[in-house]
Amino acid sequence: MSEKIYAWLLRFYPSRFHKAYGQEALQLYRDRSRDERGLLPQLRLWFDLLADMAVSLPREYRRQEPALAAAAPQHIEGIPEFRSLDSGESPRPSALFSGACLSLLGFAAISLLISHGRTYQPLFLRGGHTQPTAGARSSASSHPPDSTSGSGNGKVLDPGGRVRDVSSQEATRQAATTQEAAQQATGPQPASLATKQAVQQGVGVPTQLQQAVSIQPRPQDATAAILQAFNTHDIVMLGEDHGVKQEYEWLNKLVATPAFDDRIDDIVVEFGNSLYQKSIDQYIAGEDVPMAQVEKAWRNMVGSVGPVSPVYGQFYKAVRDANRKRHGEHQIRIVLGDPYGDWDHIKDIEDLGPYLAHRDEWYAQVVKDEVLAKHHRALLIMGAGHFLRRNGPGLVEREIRGAGANPFLVVFGTNAVDGFDNLDNRFNEWPRPAIVPLSGNWVGELSAVSITTGGMAPATPLRLADAADALLYLAPRDALMQVNLTRKELDGTPYEKELNRRMMIQTGHALSSVPEQAETPMFQRPLPQRVAAGPHAPMAMPKSARDPLPLRPPSQ
Amino acid sequence: MPKRKLDPLPAAAFQILLSLADEDLHGYGIMRRVAEQTGNRLRLGPGTLYSSIQSLLEEKLIEEVGPPENENVESGANPDSQQGSKPASKAADERRRYYRLTGAGRKLARTEAERLADLLRVARAKSILRGDYV
Numbered sequence: 049m050s051e052k053i054y055a056w057l058l059r060f061y062p063s064r065f066h067k068a069y070g071q072e073a074l075q076l077y078r079d080r081s082r083d084e085r086g087l088l089p090q091l092r093l094w095f096d097l098l099a100d101m102a103v104s105l106p107r108e109y110r111r112q113e114p115a116l117a118a119a120a121p122q123h124i125e126g127i128p129e130f131r132s133l134d135s136g137e138s139p140r141p142s143a144l145f146s147g148a149c150l151s152l153l154g155f156a157a158i159s160l161l162i163s164h165g166r167t168y169q170p171l172f173l174r175g176g177h178t179q180p181t182a183g184a185r186s187s188a189s190s191h192p193p194d195s196t197s198g199s200g201n202g203k204v205l206d207p208g209g210r211v212r213d214v215s216s217q218e219a220t221r222q223a224a225t226t227q228e229a230a231q232q233a234t235g236p237q238p239a240s241l242a243t244k245q246a247v248q249q250g251v252g253v254p255t256q257l258q259q260a261v262s263i264q265p266r267p268q269d270a271t272a273a274i275l276q277a278f279n280t281h282d283i284v285m286l287g288e289d290h291g292v293k294q295e296y297e298w299l300n301k302l303v304a305t306p307a308f309d310d311r312i313d314d315i316v317v318e319f320g321n322s323l324y325q326k327s328i329d330q331y332i333a334g335e336d337v338p339m340a341q342v343e344k345a346w347r348n349m350v351g352s353v354g355p356v357s358p359v360y361g362q363f364y365k366a367v368r369d370a371n372r373k374r375h376g377e378h379q380i381r382i383v384l385g386d387p388y389g390d391w392d393h394i395k396d397i398e399d400l401g402p403y404l405a406h407r408d409e410w411y412a413q414v415v416k417d418e419v420l421a422k423h424h425r426a427l428l429i430m431g432a433g434h435f436l437r438r439n440g441p442g443l444v445e446r447e448i449r450g451a452g453a454n455p456f457l458v459v460f461g462t463n464a465v466d467g468f469d470n471l472d473n474r475f476n477e478w479p480r481p482a483i484v485p486l487s488g489n490w491v492g493e494l495s496a497v498s499i500t501t502g503g504m505a506p507a508t509p510l511r512l513a514d515a516a517d518a519l520l521y522l523a524p525r526d527a528l529m530q531v532n533l534t535r536k537e538l539d540g541t542p543y544e545k546e547l548n549r550r551m552m553i554q555t556g557h558a559l560s561s562v563p564e565q566a567e568t569p570m571f572q573r574p575l576p577q578r579v580a581a582g583p584h585a586p587m588a589m590p591k592s593a594r595d596p597l598p599l600r601p602p603s604q
Numbered sequence: 605m606p607k608r609k610l611d612p613l614p615a616a617a618f619q620i621l622l623s624l625a626d627e628d629l630h631g632y633g634i635m636r637r638v639a640e641q642t643g644n645r646l647r648l649g650p651g652t653l654y655s656s657i658q659s660l661l662e663e664k665l666i667e668e669v670g671p672p673e674n675e676n677v678e679s680g681a682n683p684d685s686q687q688g689s690k691p692a693s694k695a696a697d698e699r700r701r702y703y704r705l706t707g708a709g710r711k712l713a714r715t716e717a718e719r720l721a722d723l724l725r726v727a728r729a730k731s732i733l734r735g736d737y738v
Contacts, residue, residue: 061651068658072631072701073650079632100649108655272640279643 050090051077054097065108086264088488091161265489270520271302273483274427277456277518278311282425283415283448287432287459287500287516290319291357292570293529294522295460298481299429300366309370309380313424316415318407318431319352319360320345320384326603331364332382334372344604347543350389350403353554355533355547355562383418385411385430388600391546397553401592408434410597412447420451432459432500436515458483459516462525464503464571465494471503471525481522486513502528502571528570532563610663613716616648616656621665621705621713628669630700631657657703665709669702 054077058070077097084093139147268276277284288295302308303315320328324345331337346360364382371379387410389403403410411430419426428435428444435442435457445455463475472494478484486492492513497505499512502525512519522528538544548558610617616638623629623637634657635648648656660666705713727733 058650065654065658069650069654073654075700076632076635076650076653080635096647096649100651104649104651104655108651111655276643279645 050094051081057097057101060101060105062108062111088263089266095161263489265484265486265491267478267482267484267521269479270298270481270483271305271308273518274302274458275305275307275311277458278425281454281456283419283428283453283455284426285428285430285435285445285455285457286520287435287457288429288520289460289500289502289528289570290431291359291530291532292460292522293359293531293567294481294527295520296359296363296531298522299363303363303367303370303380304373306374309374310378311425312380312427313378313422314381314383314419314426315367316383316385316411316419316426316428317360317363318385318411318429318434319349319356320364320382321348321350321386321388322384322410322414322603323388323390323601324348324604325384328364328382328384332368332371333379334368334375341604345384348391349386350391350394350400351386351407353547353551354559355538355543357531358533358566359531383414383426385414385428387597390601391550394553397590398592400553401590402595402597405589405593405595406597408443409447412444415444415448415453416451420448420453428455432461435459436496436500436510438510438515456518457516458518458520459496459500459512461496461499461512461519461521462502462523462528462571463521464498464501464525466498466503466507468503468571475521476524478521481520484519484521486516486518488513491519504571525571526569529567530570531567532565534566535562535564538562610659610665610712613712614656616646616652617660617665618713618716619646619648620653620656620660621709621716624666624703624705625710625713628672628702628704630671630702632700634703660709661703663708664706665712666703667706669704671700671702 051074055070055074058066058073061070077093080093081090084090274284321344324341327337327341328345331342342364343361346356346364349356367380367382387403387407389400394400411434415426415428418424430444434444436459437445437457440446441449445457448455463472464470465472474490484491492511494512495507496510496512496515498507499519500515538547544559551557551559619638619642620634622641623634629637631650631653635653639647657666661668724733
């Protein structure tokens with residue numbers, strides 16, 4: 049039907065243009081109509097078409113003026129037509145009346161669209177985050193959990209989403225604590241479920257929300273979406289899940305994309321100790337630096353306990369390779385955002401305390417000093433738990449917004465919509481990797497905690513749309529893989545000895561399980577007996593956590 | 605000397621020339637490429653698109669060519685589109701007109717880009733642009 053309307057409208061163009069390009073224009077309409085489905089995209093399509101007609105019709109008639117002047121006037125009954133007035137000639141009153149009616153109709157239609165189109169926001173043109181809903185605000189006061197029991201034997205996810213090796217006792221404690229906290233935060237039922245049921249029953253849900261849960265998202269190719277985001281934002285924050293194979297395969301491709309390298313100045317990473325900025329600057333610039341010195345950047349993080357996934361070393365190398373290929377052109381810098389604690393001088397937990405307690409503050413400071421003060425554009429990579437908006441923006445986002453940045457927040461997530469056993473097949477229709485804007489569609493209504501932890505933590509009322517601007521989707525939950533440093537690679541090395549020392553400092557016990565395989569499923573079913581073992585007293589924070597960061601030593 | 609139709613070169617025409625710099629495209633492909641290269645700020649409607657194409661053809665800055673051989677049926681169209689691989693789309697694709705940048709078109713695009721680069725240099729010199737990323 050709408051195609052017929054557009055075909056009819058095309059007849060308003062001069063016949064020469066209509067004959068030459070009418071079919072092409074109609075084909076273009078069909079293509080857009082096919083690719084832009086849903087109510088709002090269709091409205092936008094029609095708005096584009098009408099605006100385009102308003103501009104191009106007069107131009108086409110001006111272009112055809114000589115031909116029109118020569119041609120005999122032809123009038124087809126029932127078809128409106130454009131005519132040129134001779135100088136001094138006034139329009140007929142009936143024509144003026146028709147014009148006024150059409151204008152009023154147009155204004156009424158636009159007013160209707162504006163008053164009913166508030167859920168729509170143009171892709172990537174949003175300047176900031178969405179405000180939490182009343183439900184999200186009330187739940188946020190109890191601070192929804194984002195740490196949860198790990199999957200494999202002796203692993204936990206830390207607040208940054210990082211998988212840590214710990215004893216089974218600690219894993220059990222964290223699992224139980226997480227579930228308890230989640231139950232306190234959620235009450236009897238997750239908001240996403242409540243919303244779904246209420247929508248089905250048609251009661252108690254605002255119209256806007258009912259529209260949102262039925263509106264389809266528009267997933268985009270992840271690389272294209274990141275490039276597009278940098279058109280309107282100087283900072284893109286990527287809340288990652290650590291060590292995920294698919295995530296780093298994509299990131300390595302992203303940094304090898306010339307359009308990305310042209311636009312971005314810096315990549316600020318959590319997985320790099322600031323103490324080693326000098327070595328990394330040399331390495332990323334393509335200079336010869338001993339690998340034993342370079343790898344200290346990611347192996348000596350204060351925010352990491354167990355063996356560091358090989359994906360990080362590969363990522364540094366990918367950036368170095370991209371810079372070398374672009375020798376003489378704009379180069380990317382990796383800026384290290386982990387605090388500058390020196391493991392050579394950390395002997396106990398009190399030595400470590402100030403660094404652990406100020407990880408986000410330091411990261412934000414680095415962004416302000418190394419990116420914003422230089423008017424650069426940057427991709428910030430940190431665990432999703434650090435970046436998620438709970439009761440408003442997190443510390444890093446607040447700090448950099450205060451310094452004038454306009455960030456766009458993308459967080460990692462997968463299709464676990466309501467706990468571990470509820471996977472949503474609608475995600476399977478998306479391209480991979482995809483970035484999905486979260487405003488005004490059903491994805492944004494899902495539970496942020498469940499999606500970003502792969503269902504390891506139960507759903508809470510915090511909506512994805514309140515927690516971030518967009519979702520990075522890499523694969524279904526059970527297809528996600530983690531890349532490991534294996535037992536074989538670690539056994540008997542000085543690194544293993546040092547990791548055991550660090551584990552003793554931080555957890556009071558030695559490194560327990562190290563994977564045998566280089567790749568293991570990112571999310572595995574938690575062992576029931578570990579959860580059933582009951583809560584344990586949380587580890588006491590060191591007293592030094594209240595101390596400020598020590599003075600920064602010279603970069604190595 | 606009579607003034608040429610495309611002097612000065614309109615933004616839409618310049619974007620179309622740029623979109624054809626890498627490969628031959630049909631109308632919808634051009635529209636998508638222009639949207640992509642302008643970060644969706646410029647979405648050419650059919651009227652503007654084909655009006656510009658008409659002008660560019662008349663000035664011999666682009667030329668009409670047949671569909672590329674062994675080309676993906678939805679070349680230039682949405683690569684994510686499921687319908688893209690259907691036979692019906694293939695038939696539709698064969699009916700499409702493809703356009704190619706001519707030597708004169710490439711030269712004009714380069715001249716225009718250099719003109720803009722000169723403007724950029726002036727803006728930088730006057731500290732209107734901040735940072736070194738543009």
